[in-house]
Amino acid sequence: MRIDAQTSQKIAKTLIWTAALFVIVVLFSIIIYILIKGIPMISWQFLTEIPRNMGRSGGISSSIVGTLLVTAVAVIVATPFGIGTAIYLTEYTREGRVTRIIRFSAESLAGIPSIVYGLFGFIFFVIYLKMGWSILSGGLTMAIMILPTIIRTSEEAIRTVPNLYREVGFSLGATKWQAITKTVLPSALPGIVNGVILSIGRCVAETAAVMLTAGSTLRMPISLLSPTRTMAVHFYILAREGISMENAYGTAALLIILILLINVGFNMLVNRFVSKGR
Amino acid sequence: MIQQSKIVIKDLNLYYHEKQVVKELNLEIPQNEIFAIIGPSNSGITTTLRTLNRLCDLTFGARQEGEVLLDGKSIFNKNVNVTELRRKVGMVFDVPTPLPMSIFDNVAFGSNLNGKKSKAEVEEGVEKALRMSALWDDVKDRLNTPAARLSGGQQQRLCIARVLALEPEVILLDRPCSALDPISTAKIEDSLIQLKEQFTIIIAPHTIQQAGRIADRVAFMLMGDLIEQGITHEVFSVPKDKRTNDYLTGRFG
Structure with a gap:
């Protein structure tokens, strides 16, 4: 029929x-x-106090700080490398063996389960480089994990910038670097920021890899070398050990709100920047 | 009156990979005139224009043989600063391409690149350039609005202003009015006639009529060959070559 x-x-x-x-x-x-x-x-106390009694009572302030610091380290380290690689792939080299190798590596890295990054981070940063369980170890491990996402999204964003923009830049006497920074990157910015937001989301949500590299202490971190327990890890332990389902949900809700806030905040920043041109 | 040649093209051959797109081109382009290169698409005209400010360098596989002299000096010489050359030989493209920034920033783009000018000088230059391209009155009250909000004709005049702000010596225009309506086209043609007092203009017009209206001299190219060149009204009234005549009378192209 x-x-x-x-x-x-x-x-x-x-x-x-x-x-x-x-x-x-x-x-x-x-x-x-x-x-x-x-x-x-979620109450003022929940936001400002450190956990007591293994997280049965008290707040989660140390976890909030830990999450923000681990994510910040990861994004601050990975973004320049990611965007730099994307610029190299799109502007400074022709399609060939080198670009294929870089792209293949990035894709393979993106497909690896996060626990493998955790294991690598544990062996390399925590033990070999003697950073111990720390915000720095966790952040650097996360940086490697989000690198492929940032490379791919930035590359896509840069590729969609019309070639004419580059030619206009050059024809007005721009050097290659000026053409890239003044005409290409501003147009690609919304796409690049999107990749960074996605990566932030992955960092905030990551459990296995940070637990292996940043530890799971409940104390308030005092430096980047302090261990910490991120919110996702805290949630996992609270729920898994049956310590306090109430506080687990509170942590989860705060995680969602945090990611929403980051999303909205970045989008507002980008819109303000972009609306100058459109 | 003896006119000086601003640009001399000698035995220029242009290639993309193995394909030759311009063959043995010889042209002398006089100062302070409008020189039109006409011909059907695929004649190598765009490639020729892009060679004159070495924008061709950016295209993979493009290469050239022969010589182009600007004020008697080769533009292919190793010592030539390419970014300086492109400031001297400005280019306007066939599609209006405002950059995603404000009107003011678009026109100031070139001046801000080397940062040699003070803010007041840049502002002065922007106003002067916008006046020369006859856009000042349209935009003087909204210099900080995005350039993309201008109409197509205004955008193209903005692109011309952007080139003028560099204080170039030669302006290349590659079918600048092909995307524009007749009124916008007329405005741009008026500006160009004013501008030749100060600049040397080389244009690839999108119609033969446009060449007839504004050009002092024309060259006719076909499939990479230069067929004929001369004073516009002479070429248009008594073409020496049959192919020129066929093209002008609309038998092809």
């Missing part, structure tokens, strides 16, 4: 709507469930 064009159009439309609706329902039910369970736990 053949289906006529109008019917197949209707069937396709229905299926696509169903798929989209399904995704929205699943996503929102997870987020709303966690927020409903978690938000009542």
